Amino acid sequence: MPIQVQELDCLEGRIGQITLDSPATLNALSREMIDDMQATLDRWASDDRIALVILQGAGDRAFCAGGNIRNLHSALTEGGDPDIAAEFFQHEYRLDYTIHRFPKPVVGIGHGVVMGGGLGLLAACRYRLITPDVTMAMPEVAIGLFPDVGASWFLNRLPGRLGLFMGLTGCRLNAADVIRVGLADMAILPEERTSLTERLQMERWTGEAAADDNRLFRLLNQLNAVDYRTLGPSELANHEQAIARLGAGDDLAAIVDRLISADINSDWWESAVHNLRTGCPVSMWLVWNQLKRAQQMSLKDVFRMELAMATECTRRPDLPEGIRARMVDKDHSPTWSFSTLQEVPEDVIDAHFHPAWDDGTDPMNL
Numbered sequence: 001m002p003i004q005v006q007e008l009d010c011l012e013g014r015i016g017q018i019t020l021d022s023p024a025t026l027n028a029l030s031r032e033m034i035d036d037m038q039a040t041l042d043r044w045a046s047d048d049r050i051a052l053v054i055l056q057g058a059g060d061r062a063f064c065a066g067g068n069i070r071n072l073h074s075a076l077t078e079g080g081d082p083d084i085a086a087e088f089f090q091h092e093y094r095l096d097y098t099i100h101r102f103p104k105p106v107v108g109i110g111h112g113v114v115m116g117g118g119l120g121l122l123a124a125c126r127y128r129l130i131t132p133d134v135t136m137a138m139p140e141v142a143i144g145l146f147p148d149v150g151a152s153w154f155l156n157r158l159p160g161r162l163g164l165f166m167g168l169t170g171c172r173l174n175a176a177d178v179i180r181v182g183l184a185d186m187a188i189l190p191e192e193r194t195s196l197t198e199r200l201q202m203e204r205w206t207g208e209a210a211a212d213d214n215r216l217f218r219l220l221n222q223l224n225a226v227d228y229r230t231l232g233p234s235e236l237a238n239h240e241q242a243i244a245r246l247g248a249g250d251d252l253a254a255i256v257d258r259l260i261s262a263d264i265n266s267d268w269w270e271s272a273v274h275n276l277r278t279g280c281p282v283s284m285w286l287v288w289n290q291l292k293r294a295q296q297m298s299l300k301d302v303f304r305m306e307l308a309m310a311t312e313c314t315r316r317p318d319l320p321e322g323i324r325a326r327m328v329d330k331d332h333s334p335t336w337s338f339s340t341l342q343e344v345p346e347d348v349i350d351a352h353f354h355p356a357w358d359d360g361t362d363p364m365n366l
Contacts, residue, residue, distance in 0.1 A: 002033040004058070005040050008197065013051040013205030013212075016044045017197070023059025028068040029117050034091045041098050051205030051212045053102065054197060055125060056109040057118075063109070063134075066116025067092060069143065070327050076320035085319075089148070089310040092117060093303045094364040096149050099124035100299060105213045107220075109193055110134055110184065120149025123183065126213070127220060130184040131193070132175045132231050139170030141279035143326050144318030144336065146286035148310055152294035152302045154183070160240065161247030167287035168256065168279070171272035177236045179228035187226040196223065235268045242269075252288045253341045280318050280334070281341045285349045293353070300366045304357050307364060312352040 004019040018037055020027035044050040057063035067088070075084040099106055099121065108125030110118070114136045122128050138147040138155070147155060147167040155163030158181050165171065178184045188196065200219065205212050228234075236243075246258040260273055276284075286309060294302050313319045317337050325334035338344045357363065 002030055003036050003040075005036075007050065008201055010051070010201045011204045013207055014049045015052055015054060015197070015200055015205075016040070016050045017054045017056070020055075020057040020064055023057075023061065025068060026062035026065035026113050027057040027059070027118070028065045029092065030068045030071060031088055031091060034088075034095050038091065038095050038098065041095075041102060045103055048207050050104065051207055052104055052200070052216055053106045054109065054200075055099075055106060055121065056193065057111065060112065062113035062118070063111050064115075064118025064121060065113045066118055069323050073320060073323045073328055076314060076323070082314040085314040086311045089314075090307060090363055092120075092149065093307055093310075094366065096120045096124050097299070097303050097364065097366050100150070102126075104209055105216050107216070109188075109196075110136075111190065111193070115139060117149050119183070120151070123150060123154045127216070128184040129196075129220075130175055130178055130187050131190045132187055132226060133190070134175045134178060134184075136173040136178050136183060137170050138166050139275070141168060141170050141283040141287065142275055143322030144280040144283055144316075144320075144334070145313055145322070146283050146290060146306075146309060148306045150299070150302060150306070152290045152297070152306060153299055156291055156294055158182070160244040162236070162240065162243060164247055164255075164287065164291060165243045165259075165272075167291070168259070168276055168284055169272035170275045170279070171235075171268070174232060174235065176228050176231040176234035179231070180234050180236055186220070186223070187228060187231060188223060189226060192223065235266075239264070239266065239269060252284065256284065256341060278332075278334075280322060280336050281338050281344050282316070282318055282336070282348065284341060285344055286352060289349060289353070303364065303366060304362060305353065308354060308356070309352040316348075 002022050004021045006017040008015040008017055072085045074080050105126045107127045108122045109129045110122045111131040112133055114122055114134055119136055138151055140146050175187055179187055246262055247255055260277055321334050325331055
């Protein structure tokens, strides 16, 4: 089984626990993992015995490194079936939306690598805990995709132009950064992951969602949380003013030029700018447009928009080329469909934002 599913007895009621269990792939999400989680959550949503859910990852290296995009490559290349890739995104987004709107509190515990689809899972949880070793990013610009899994929602809620910067550069955040900007609620020590579960099992859960959520909130606040200021230096603390200044304005090409040419002597900054310099120009336009369009959208419509975007990405050459260059051949030299932002036609971008679904036609059944 690619996930472990446990129902843990408490003094009263039960905890549902899902563990992503593919450590060799950094718990990257396969279609089987997604569908198994969806079926489990659908069952628990109506099970009065299950009071709350814990979502975590197996192994020492990662909560979840994102979608297992290597599995999509054959579907996207000659002789494959792009519908398989489109259906993967459809099922993944439905799972994320289910967690966002789950009728019982969900506690996500992120450790190690939390990227792409992994951040989508964690961001959807009611309570988002991390350990000090976490590394978080939305690196899709490097493979010709865009920050998806609800990123149009949670990146827009970050301060300043940080969401745009994360999407354009795929910059990596450490634990101090993550707590600082609110992508997680608290940091706990790795050894407290097990003790937290044991502590929750000592409670009497009523099955009343509001009462159980209130009890859970109080219990989590009693944890010996790690002060994020002791987690090591925050890269964002050093660079957030530069990000706000360089990312200002309504001209994407000018923003990208300013970021690339900025005279900032920092390994972290140089790594982020390298990703920007070598990233997919179409993806950059998608980041720009998705964040603007999503500002007035409901969460449901955000996922509908992202599904339309992802489906169009499966029809174009950049996504398979990006996966080839980064994950298959690993030459890290993708040949994008357009070399610069200025070359990308407006109609190419517009095609990613159609069709629009309603409650009757939504393929995710949101």
